[in-house]
Amino acid sequence: MRGRAPLPIGTSGQVSYSGPKGKVVALTRFRDFDGVTRRVSAQGTSRAAADAALKEKLKARTHLGGLELTRDSTIKELSERWLPTLTQSQATQDSYRQKVDRYILPAMGAWRLWEATTGRCEAFLRTLQATAPSMASQSRVVLSLMMGLAVRYDIIGTNPVREVMMPTVEKRQVSALSVEQVQDLRRHIDKWAGQKPGRASTLDAMDMFLATGLRPGELLSLQFSDVDFRMGTIAVTGTVKRDSVHGLHRQASPKSESGKRVLTLPLFGLELLRRRKAGAAGDLVFPNRNGEPMEPANFRRLWREARGKQWEGVKPSSFRKAVATLIERESGSLIASRQLGHSSDAITKKHYIERNRNAPDSSLILEQLNSRVTLVH
Structure with missing residues (x-):
């Protein structure tokens, strides 16, 4: 004759009660996480009180690793x-x-x-x-x-979210600004900047995006002490961000380890930095009016005002795409990924480089297949 099946680990059996009124004992069996079933009891002035005390004891035994959760937790x-x-x-x-x-x-x-x-x-x-x-x-x-x-913590057996199947979202093709579009946009921003004092910094920010491919947070955290004017380079050493603990602050490291990089500037970028340094009161290249890090949301607001409806689809990230695509056409995707601070060029190709639909010119190679041409050996 088979004995009763063992309790599952972390569960208890039926509760029995004994003792006179005022000294009721609630008793059950509990299978601990070492696989051993033990008796657990608790005492109370009534059956309800004893039951509540027993549940507290069982709760303490059920909690694994201090999580204090069970399958019935919410x-x-x-x-x-x-x-x-x-x-x-x-x-x-x-x-x-x-x-x-x-x-x-x-x-x-x-x-x-x-x-x-x-x-x-x-x-x-x-x-x-x-x-x-x-x-x-x-x-x-x-x-x-x-x-x-x-x-x-063995509270549930499997992760239900892993097997979730979501509808396929149509992949957006990367679209990058051409050199001609960048020049047209720059003329538009230059005209906007000239209409009111204090707007020139937005045009400078656009030019620095184009000279570097920096992320917006990296641009706003750029310091003159990061610039080597003799070598014509900048070191990307931080980013500007806001969180619930530190508020708005300059973080002394970029988004990722691969974001730490030294970039060689084109001449127009280096000249821009020299000009801004000559009139700067502090170390930040693009500070707010108090000389502190600029709020990224405020920068985005200024950019939306500057671009107007004519260039509504252009965001700061658009310049990273323009930079990546231009470098890829000239030097390859790996060089473009290092410029943008990515860990691999797979990210750059997927999100930042517009696909080149022009295949390399192989016409002379393929001419060998023309049967009407006599090959000279």
Whole structure:
């Protein structure tokens, strides 16, 4: 005759009660995480009090690694345990928290962990994708990381977000400004800058983008102490960003390790820096009116005003695409990726270089296949 099946690890059996009124004992069996089943008891003045005390004891035994979560915990409770474990930059942590607070919790915060099936997660993400495709993609990453924590602590068996299938989004082809378009745009910005004092810095910023291919945060963090006027180079040493802990600040390192680079400037870029240094009061090349780092949002606002409706589709990132595409045509994608500070040219080719639809001229090679031509040996 077979004995009763063992309890699953981390679970308890039926509860029995004994003892007189005022001294009730609640008793159950609990299978600990070492696989051994042990008796667990608690005492109270009533059956309800003893039961509550027993549940607290079992809760303490069920919590693995201090997470204090079970399969019946909610997505909201999981998020509260997950967020403090993040080790990314503060700006990334703020971005993750925004996705949790704005998108995930309103839609599924009250779900129990076992209720977060692949189908339900997919339905949530597809609904979000219909209105905010980029937020759906980022929310999927955040939700997967959250559920991954629950998997690692054996609270759930698998990560339901991993198997989510999202509709294929049509890939946008990279479009880069041509040399002629850049020159037309520059004339437009030059005219706008001449209409009102204080606008010349926006034109200088555009020229520095074109001379370097810098990210906006890298441009706003550029210091004269980063410039070697003798060698004609700049060192990319930081970025400007805002987060919930430090506020607006200059971070003493760029976006990534590959972002740390030294760039050789064209003559127009070097002359621009010499001119700005002659009138500068501080070390920042593009400070705000108080000599402090400029708020990236304010820079974007100024740029939108400068470009007007005629160039509405042009963003600061457009100049990185123009720089990358021009360098790729002349020197190859690897050189372009190093200019932009990417870890590989795969990123550069996918997001920054406009595809060259003109194949190399192989006409003389192919002429050998012409049967009407006599080959001379």
